[in-house]
Amino acid sequence: MQKEIIQNSRILIVDDQPENVLLLERTLRGAGYMLITGLTDSRKALATFSEFQPDLIAMDLRMPNVDGFALLKQLRSRVATGEFVPVLVLTADNSRKAKQEALALGAKDFLTKPIDVGEALLRIYNLLETRWLHVELKQYNESLEEKVRERTKDLEQAQLEILQRLALAAEYRDDCTGQHTQRVGELAALLARSIGLPADHVEVIRHAAPLHDVGKIGIPDGILLKPSKLTEEEYTQIKRHAEIGKIILSGSKFPILQMAERIALYHHERWDGNGYYRLQGSEIPLEARIVSIVDVFDVITHARPYKVALGVDVALDEIERERGKQFDPTLVDAFLELQPSRGLRELGTALIQAESSQDPAKAEMK
Numbered sequence: 509m510q511k512e513i514i515q516n517s518r519i520l521i522v523d524d525q526p527e528n529v530l531l532l533e534r535t536l537r538g539a540g541y542m543l544i545t546g547l548t549d550s551r552k553a554l555a556t557f558s559e560f561q562p563d564l565i566a567m568d569l570r571m572p573n574v575d576g577f578a579l580l581k582q583l584r585s586r587v588a589t590g591e592f593v594p595v596l597v598l599t600a601d602n603s604r605k606a607k608q609e610a611l612a613l614g615a616k617d618f619l620t621k622p623i624d625v626g627e628a629l630l631r632i633y634n635l636l637e638t639r640w641l642h643v644e645l646k647q648y649n650e651s652l653e654e655k656v657r658e659r660t661k662d663l664e665q666a667q668l669e670i671l672q673r674l675a676l677a678a679e680y681r682d683d684c685t686g687q688h689t690q691r692v693g694e695l696a697a698l699l700a701r702s703i704g705l706p707a708d709h710v711e712v713i714r715h716a717a718p719l720h721d722v723g724k725i726g727i728p729d730g731i732l733l734k735p736s737k738l739t740e741e742e743y744t745q746i747k748r749h750a751e752i753g754k755i756i757l758s759g760s761k762f763p764i765l766q767m768a769e770r771i772a773l774y775h776h777e778r779w780d781g782n783g784y785y786r787l788q789g790s791e792i793p794l795e796a797r798i799v800s801i802v803d804v805f806d807v808i809t810h811a812r813p814y815k816v817a818l819g820v821d822v823a824l825d826e827i828e829r830e831r832g833k834q835f836d837p838t839l840v841d842a843f844l845e846l847q848p849s850r851g852l853r854e855l856g857t858a859l860i861q862a863e864s865s866q867d868p869a870k871a872e873m874k
């Protein structure tokens with residue numbers, strides 16, 4: 509510990525005898541300490557403590573109005589948890605009882621009056637050294653905690669990025685921009701927020717929804733990219749993407765993947781019970797009902813190798829037509845409500861424009 513750091517410490521002296529304050533102050537200044545405040549009225553000690561923020565307090569025990577014991581009690585509530593502000597008691601009362609009581613109240617050391625100047629300086633130096641070691645340790649711990657927080661954040665980001673890339677891998681064959689999955693995530697979050705789901709739930713949906721079609725990985729190109737109508741056999745095969753997605757995502761302990769599994773399995777359920785697994789109404793997990801609407805909206809409004817993009821109005825008409833049939837009526841209402849509030853139209857249009865500007869061929873198709 510550098511001597512200058514210790515000498516730059518702030519020291520508060522509280523003693524009702526002015527000559528005692530003066531003696532200690534002079535002694536400390538002589539030893540190079542410059543930041544010293546002396547008080548003879550202990551009633552001002554707490555206010556001075558807050559203003560001056562001392563690194564060490566030297567106090568008398570026997571004082572009128574507020575004695576040293578009462579002051580020690582008051583100081584305990586002022587010193588923050590984890591802080592170390594040593595109190596050195598200056599006392600003529602050398603009794604065992606007084607020492608024990610002061611120690612119990614947080615005093616760290618004693619000086620018996622009349623004060624031995626050399627001893628006082630050594631004890632003050634030692635206490636301040638301990639004080640600054642505490643400060644250093646606290647700062648070191650804080651910087652370690654900050655590093656751990658940063659690493660944890662990085663790790664979470666990396667995990668989310670891996671999920672995005674997994675979704676991209678699944679969509680790559682029929683949407684090489686990879687934007688469909690992300691748009692479905694954003695739109696699902698928008699709809700989830702609009703029906704009042706809590707913010708943390710909305711975030712899980714935002715990251716889970718893009719994985720809805722991850723099971724397409726297991727569907728052959730000849731079926732997935734077929735531009736003409738699918739045969740019944742081919743349709744049965746393409747329906748398997750829900751189950752394959754579930755298998756890929758199953759067994760995780762993480763909420764995002766658990767939700768992604770439910771969405772993958774049930775995003776082709778219909779409100780009227782005529783979907784892949786014949787779940788009906790609220791039997792279908794809410795997140796899957798949300799994704800089924802935004803997925804259809806996004807598929808209609810964007811081009812694929814086997815289909816052209818249609819306008820936002822066409823998609824909204826289709827969704828409205830399927831209210832209570834394919835889709836949850838309450839969610840359809842909430843989705844259509846998003847339109848006048850600009851969110852949906854702007855998001856849909858902005859995303860369409862962004863995609864068109866990246867790929868002129870697709871812009872022509874629209």
Ligand SMILES: [Fe+2]
Pocket residue numbers: 720721749775776
């Ligand atoms: Fe799907």
